[in-house]
Amino acid sequence: MSTAIVVGGGIGGMAAAVALRARDWSVRVYERAPEIAEVGSGIGLWPNALRALDALGVGSAVRGSAIEEQSAGIRDARGRWLSRTDAATMRERFGAPVVIHRAALLDILRAAVPDSVVHTGATVESVDHDGTVTHSAGTTTADLVVGADGIHSVVRRAVCGEVAPRYAGYTVWRAVVEIAEPLAEYGETWGRGARFGMVPLTDGRIYCFAVYNAPEHAPGTLAEVRARFADWHAPIPTLLAAADANTLLHNDIYDLPALPTYTAGRIALLGDAAHAMTPNLGQGACQALEDAVVLARLANAPDGLTRYDHERRPRTQMIAHRSAQIGTIGQLSARSLVALRDTALRLAPSSAPIRSLAPILDWTC
Ligand SMILES: Cc1cc2nc3c(=O)[nH]c(=O)nc-3n(C[C@H](O)[C@H](O)[C@H](O)COP(=O)(O)OP(=O)(O)OC[C@H]3O[C@@H](n4cnc5c(N)ncnc54)[C@H](O)[C@@H]3O)c2cc1C
Numbered sequence: 001m002s003t004a005i006v007v008g009g010g011i012g013g014m015a016a017a018v019a020l021r022a023r024d025w026s027v028r029v030y031e032r033a034p035e036i037a038e039v040g041s042g043i044g045l046w047p048n049a050l051r052a053l054d055a056l057g058v059g060s061a062v063r064g065s066a067i068e069e070q071s072a073g074i075r076d077a078r079g080r081w082l083s084r085t086d087a088a089t090m091r092e093r094f095g096a097p098v099v100i101h102r103a104a105l106l107d108i109l110r111a112a113v114p115d116s117v118v119h120t121g122a123t124v125e126s127v128d129h130d131g132t133v134t135h136s137a138g139t140t141t142a143d144l145v146v147g148a149d150g151i152h153s154v155v156r157r158a159v160c161g162e163v164a165p166r167y168a169g170y171t172v173w174r175a176v177v178e179i180a181e182p183l184a185e186y187g188e189t190w191g192r193g194a195r196f197g198m199v200p201l202t203d204g205r206i207y208c209f210a211v212y213n214a215p216e217h218a219p220g221t222l223a224e225v226r227a228r229f230a231d232w233h234a235p236i237p238t239l240l241a242a243a244d245a246n247t248l249l250h251n252d253i254y255d256l257p258a259l260p261t262y263t264a265g266r267i268a269l270l271g272d273a274a275h276a277m278t279p280n281l282g283q284g285a286c287q288a289l290e291d292a293v294v295l296a297r298l299a300n301a302p303d304g305l306t307r308y309d310h311e312r313r314p315r316t317q318m319i320a321h322r323s324a325q326i327g328t329i330g331q332l333s334a335r336s337l338v339a340l341r342d343t344a345l346r347l348a349p350s351s352a353p354i355r356s357l358a359p360i361l362d363w364t365c
Helices: 011-022 047-055 059-064 087-094 102-111 155-160 222-228 236-242 284-298 304-330 335-347 352-361
Strands: 003-007 026-031 042-045 072-076 081-085 098-101 118-120 124-127 132-135 138-141 144-147 166-177 187-190 194-200 206-213 249-255 267-269
Touching: 003 011, 011 026, 011 102, 011 144, 011 284, 042 047, 042 102, 042 284, 047 059, 047 284, 047 352, 059 098, 059 102, 081 187, 081 335, 081 352, 087 352, 098 102, 124 155, 144 155, 155 267, 166 236, 166 304, 194 236, 206 222, 206 236, 222 236, 249 304, 267 304, 284 304, 304 352
Parallel strands: 003 026, 003 144, 026 118, 072 187, 144 267
Antiparallel strands: 042 098, 072 081, 124 132, 132 138, 166 206, 166 249, 187 194, 194 206
């Protein structure tokens, strides 16, 4: 039986463990945290990711814990629609996108492998091309090492040396909130140098995110975020009023430059370790799930890792590039450019969002 070590027990690493085990690999996951856990926020899963989850055998469990995205689109800060996504056509052509709590998604993946697979509190220090992994509990060798250790990956150093993540120029605050009134409409709102998003969760709560241009590492407080969006359309100020400073998440947004390869020797990178992208398309985890399925399909084949690199690198780098472009447009702040952007969005045909997403959403295993 072939052996694999997966470095990192996030969404990408756990998906890789499930996928490889289904192809009869003996798998160990090394996760540095004391437990397999995700941050407290929602995550959008597009139809391409749901197809990957189906291939992993957990698609129904995920759909059962998720809620279908019913309405989406972009409004301006006064609440006027700039663009609406045709949810019915989307569902018909690709299947419905869903939103799930991150913890629920990771729990489902974690439950799909036996406890003995997961080694928490195990920090990987270095990896060699021959499959030797040096970690906090010693050294282990495997036929395949999967670098699923996120944007600051240690495994990536063995594949392409030091690669520094790039700051995108904007920062994001995330909250899961509860308000008295159910919302009739969800989606994003684009203003000048700032955006706000609201997405339903299964339990009636709402996952919100507030994004704005800021210098890297700029501190901030919930009071400042509330002030920044105070004159935006309802229910944005109400949602921010309901946010709890103790559970709010604040992250500067980074991506990785395009790597020259995702593989070296017995090592393959996946997820954010390979292609951390800005969240503007909501595809980072979706691509990690696709990576896991494709890697497991190819890993045992002759030249399997080279084929994995050829199949995954162009697609994920195209998506990362498009995601960054959307961020640039979404974060425009000059009044004249914002007016032009908003007009272009308003005049675009209603089929435009789905047409532009098609090459991403039509992925099959
Ligand atoms: C604001 C925001 C919103 C987003 N929204 C979406 C969305 O709606 N849809 C979507 O698809 N994606 C979204 N993403 C992207 C998504 O969160 C990531 O792409 C995804 O979580 C990456 O998963 P991963 O497993 O590759 O990496 P990670 O989640 O970073 O997991 C890496 C794991 O490796 C462990 N680790 C790190 N180093 C070591 C080491 N040396 N030894 C052992 N373990 C180690 C870490 O502890 C961690 O558990 C969003 C991202 C952000 C920032």
